[in-house]
Amino acid sequence: MSQFILEMRDICKSFPGVKALDQVSFRVQAGEVHALVGENGAGKSTLMKVLNGVLQANSGTILIDGKPSVFKGTKEAQAHGISLIYQEFNLVNTLSVAENIYLGFLQTGKSGLIYWKTVRKDASDLIGRLGFDFSVREKVQNLSVAEKQLVEIAKALSVNARIIAMDEPTSALTTKEIEKLFEIIRGLKAQGITVIYISHKLDEVFAICDTVTVLRDGHIIDTKNVRDTNHPEIISKMVGRPVEMSYPRRAVAIRDDETVLEARGVACAGFVKDVSFSLKKGEILGIAGLVGSGRTELVEAIFGARSLHAGEILIHGKKVRIRSTADGKGCSMGLVTEDRKETGLALHYSVSDNIVITNLKKISKNLFVDRKLSQEQVGRYVRELGIKTPSARQTVMNLSGGNQQKVVLAKWLFSDVEILIMDEPTRGIDVGAKYEIYLLMNKLVEQGKSIIMISSELPEVLGMSDRVIVINAGRKKGELRGDGMTPEAVMSLAIK
Amino acid sequence: MFGEQGIQYLKANLTKVLRSQGVLLGLVLIIIVASIVEPTFMTVSNILNILRQASAIGIICLGVTFVMMTGGMDLSVGAIVSLCSMVAVVMMNTYGSLPGSTGIVLLAILTVLAIGFAIGVINGLIITAFNGRLGETFIITYGMQIVVASLALLYTGGQFVPGIFAMGLYQQLSMGFVPIICFLSLAAIMHVVLAYTGFGKQISFIGANMDCARMSGIKVSRLRVITYGICGACAGFASIIVTSRVYSASPLQGTGYELEAIAAVVVGGTSQSGGTGGIVNTILGVLVLSVLGNALNVIGVDANAQLLFRGAIIIIAVGLDMWNKMAKQRESTK
Numbered sequence: 001m002s003q004f005i006l007e008m009r010d011i012c013k014s015f016p017g018v019k020a021l022d023q024v025s026f027r028v029q030a031g032e033v034h035a036l037v038g039e040n041g042a043g044k045s046t047l048m049k050v051l052n053g054v055l056q057a058n059s060g061t062i063l064i065d066g067k068p069s070v071f072k073g074t075k076e077a078q079a080h081g082i083s084l085i086y087q088e089f090n091l092v093n094t095l096s097v098a099e100n101i102y103l104g105f106l107q108t109g110k111s112g113l114i115y116w117k118t119v120r121k122d123a124s125d126l127i128g129r130l131g132f133d134f135s136v137r138e139k140v141q142n143l144s145v146a147e148k149q150l151v152e153i154a155k156a157l158s159v160n161a162r163i164i165a166m167d168e169p170t171s172a173l174t175t176k177e178i179e180k181l182f183e184i185i186r187g188l189k190a191q192g193i194t195v196i197y198i199s200h201k202l203d204e205v206f207a208i209c210d211t212v213t214v215l216r217d218g219h220i221i222d223t224k225n226v227r228d229t230n231h232p233e234i235i236s237k238m239v240g241r242p243v244e245m246s247y248p249r250r251a252v253a254i255r256d257d258e259t260v261l262e263a264r265g266v267a268c269a270g271f272v273k274d275v276s277f278s279l280k281k282g283e284i285l286g287i288a289g290l291v292g293s294g295r296t297e298l299v300e301a302i303f304g305a306r307s308l309h310a311g312e313i314l315i316h317g318k319k320v321r322i323r324s325t326a327d328g329k330g331c332s333m334g335l336v337t338e339d340r341k342e343t344g345l346a347l348h349y350s351v352s353d354n355i356v357i358t359n360l361k362k363i364s365k366n367l368f369v370d371r372k373l374s375q376e377q378v379g380r381y382v383r384e385l386g387i388k389t390p391s392a393r394q395t396v397m398n399l400s401g402g403n404q405q406k407v408v409l410a411k412w413l414f415s416d417v418e419i420l421i422m423d424e425p426t427r428g429i430d431v432g433a434k435y436e437i438y439l440l441m442n443k444l445v446e447q448g449k450s451i452i453m454i455s456s457e458l459p460e461v462l463g464m465s466d467r468v469i470v471i472n473a474g475r476k477k478g479e480l481r482g483d484g485m486t487p488e489a490v491m492s493l494a495i496k
Numbered sequence: 497m498f499g500e501q502g503i504q505y506l507k508a509n510l511t512k513v514l515r516s517q518g519v520l521l522g523l524v525l526i527i528i529v530a531s532i533v534e535p536t537f538m539t540v541s542n543i544l545n546i547l548r549q550a551s552a553i554g555i556i557c558l559g560v561t562f563v564m565m566t567g568g569m570d571l572s573v574g575a576i577v578s579l580c581s582m583v584a585v586v587m588m589n590t591y592g593s594l595p596g597s598t599g600i601v602l603l604a605i606l607t608v609l610a611i612g613f614a615i616g617v618i619n620g621l622i623i624t625a626f627n628g629r630l631g632e633t634f635i636i637t638y639g640m641q642i643v644v645a646s647l648a649l650l651y652t653g654g655q656f657v658p659g660i661f662a663m664g665l666y667q668q669l670s671m672g673f674v675p676i677i678c679f680l681s682l683a684a685i686m687h688v689v690l691a692y693t694g695f696g697k698q699i700s701f702i703g704a705n706m707d708c709a710r711m712s713g714i715k716v717s718r719l720r721v722i723t724y725g726i727c728g729a730c731a732g733f734a735s736i737i738v739t740s741r742v743y744s745a746s747p748l749q750g751t752g753y754e755l756e757a758i759a760a761v762v763v764g765g766t767s768q769s770g771g772t773g774g775i776v777n778t779i780l781g782v783l784v785l786s787v788l789g790n791a792l793n794v795i796g797v798d799a800n801a802q803l804l805f806r807g808a809i810i811i812i813a814v815g816l817d818m819w820n821k822m823a824k825q826r827e828s829t830k
Contacts, residue, residue: 305710305711324715325710325711325712325713325714326713326714326715328713329712329713330713334713335711337711342705342707342708343705343707343708343710343711344708344711345705345708346701346704346705346708346709346771347705348704348771348772349701349704349705349771353697353701356697357697357698357701357709357712357714358712358713360694360697360698361694364693364694367693367694368688368692368693369692369693369694369697411712415713
């Protein structure tokens with residue numbers, strides 16, 4: 001009898017041209033919270049998809065409670081008590097909480113009609129078991145991200161899951177919501193349910209997990225008890241080299257005498273009120289604040305993606321009218337949006353098509369797009385930014401998150417912007433790629449460009465910025481610089 | 497050489513070839529079968545006949561392709577054909593027999609182009625005012641279809657208008673190679689615009705991801721309005737070829753053309769959600785449907801049964817397209 005509830009032995013999985021998993025052996029003890037970490041493309045998601053039957057391994061065995069099991073689909077995996085919660089939720093927004101939990105398993109009587117009373121009561125019980133209390137009649141679209149996650153977990157419990165795997169569960173959660181999620185996970189653990197926790201964020205791994213397994217390039221690198229290891233060790237195992245996890249230094253690039261952008265009393269109905277700030281040439285200006293504080297709306301209004309209801313914007317000291325994103329681009333601004341999949345990239349288009357779209361004039365000769373010129377130009381940006389892709393004709397969807405983000409950056413550099421606004425520039429990308437993005441940001445300001453950076457990660461915004469303004473409920477609550485830039489100072493302004 | 501290697505390649509990639517070149521293969525298949533069953537199918541006169549008949553709907557399809565590339569739909573093109581037919585024939589009846597009739601013909605063409613363009617622009621302005629997506633473009637242009645159809649009926653009180661102008665240049669527009677040349681040269685221009693200019697790249701990008709296009713500083717609304725204008729103008733121009741052929745105009749002239757055009761564009765492989773496809777696809781789609789229609793006629797299939805084939809081909813083509821998409825997605829997921 002094995003003490004391991006789950007044992008995956010020598011799992012191999014290949015895709016055309018890639019060996020995603022190579023002799024992976026992964027063991028999870030009953031009742032623990034087991035972290036699975038690794039850079040994007042390390043094979044975490046593939047391993048989980050093999051576990052829940054979405055993908056079939058080329059070779060290797062899966063043992064549940066020591067018994068070999070084969071899953072040809074998610075239903076079979078579910079029958080063995082395995083549930084996977086994806087990063088992008090599998091919920092039907094227009095249906096109620098109860099309907100979502102029992103989707104596909106709605107209890108019917110002899111008449112073929114659904115027993116709504118039972119369904120709602122069972123759903124309520126599940127939500128209650130997780131320590132929450134809200135109406136199961138509520139439509140899922142009215143829930144917060146954290147509550148949606150709760151519904152997913154309840155859904156897993158409804159099919160008597162014994163192993164719940166969560167793929168990047170905190171990527172869209174606020175700090176407060178993460179705390180709640182941790183409480184839920186502790187609750188699950190107390191009920192004897194095993195959790196596999198997939199994440200990039202090591203702080204979370206150290207906060208909630210018992211064991212951590214590192215996956216790199218399709219191989220298991222190590223499994224450790226969380227108590228016996230530390231951040232630097234795990235990071236170096238993830239990237240395969242020791243990493244200096246501080247923020248890269250840069251030569252002082254700010255030219256204090258040259259203001260490239262100035263916002264005066266900017267307002268945007270319902271979101272932003274009377275915000276003023278300036279941006280110098282060669283500066284990285286951080287914008288801190290909680291999710292929903294109006295920071296995204298502020299930069300969108302400046303860029304022209306939202307209408308400005310009051311205030312004025314000056315570029316190089318000259319007043320400008322910005323009424324559309326085309327105007328914003330015309331003022332030499334570029335916006336790296338917070339959601340690269342929705343608004344940053346056309347996922348089904350190639351790397352090249354995505355980059356050139358901001359500045360087609362640059363690759364055109366007498367109205368016509370010049371293919372050779374385009375190849376040369378795009379090739380330059382792919383090399384300079386270190387975008388890892390087999391070719392510029394590769395579909396962006398097939399790149400890792402970090403490389404996708406570099407494509408978004410490349411697209412704005414391609415249009416030669418002076419002011420780059422970056423909203424959550426490192427969300428959902430792995431440690432190595434984050435560091436590369438930081439290096440790129442430094443290089444850009446050293447070249448005389450200016451950057452506005454929004455980030456929810458305090459260390460990042462403090463580590464990278466020359467100056468930080470804090471937005472709270474749509475208003476600018478303060479400006480910090482030099483030694484005044486401390487996490488405590490930012491937080492006290494952000495939640496005041 | 498189509499030697500051993502070629503055959504091996506085909507064997508290994510048969511499904512891939514079938515998937516990606518299905519429409520072309522289908523077209524070839526129809527031609528082969530038809531010419532075996534009925535040798536007169538492959539005569540020059542019959543082929544010219546097919547192309548002549550395809551040219552009017554083909555021109556409508558070119559415009560619809562532009563709109564569909566942006567991820568939109570235009571259901572008003574049929575009604576635009578009706579209205580423009582009425583206007584053109586009434587104009588020709590009134591002034592076409594006077595001296596200087598060449599100028600009148602040109603004036604009629606310019607007038608219908610302008611009417612079509614204007615209706616398209618109104619479509620576009622309404623759609624962009626509400627930031628409409630595929631669903632809204634459907635309903636808004638459907639509403640416009642009804643409005644324009646009503647205008648066509650009101651124009652002569654619902655009366656059919658026979659041509660009473662002197663034969664001449666106007667008739668030439670549907671004879672010999674003229675309509676074919678009109679269609680193919682317009683197709684060539686629009687292909688170049690769509691595939692090789694910044695304008696074309698931008699409207700395709702809008703179809704690929706409209707929000708991303710907007711956030712990339714593309715003038716999304718302006719481009720969409722222009723695209724609907726172009727689509728309307730194409731429909732306007734098609735009315736000239738139609739009325740030239742039938743030498744009359746009916747207020748119901750273009751009824752149903754919109755769906756026929758959309759079907760041909762989709763059969764060609766331009767995606768309903770926008771972003772992929774193009775003019776070459778559309779030419780293929782138009783050819784498949786018109787060659788099929790003609791082949792069934794020549795072979796002698798009952799007219800009612802022909803519809804059966806037509807419907808089946810459209811469904812098969814869309815199925816093929818979805819199959820191709822799913823397979824591509826499977827290949828790219830890691």
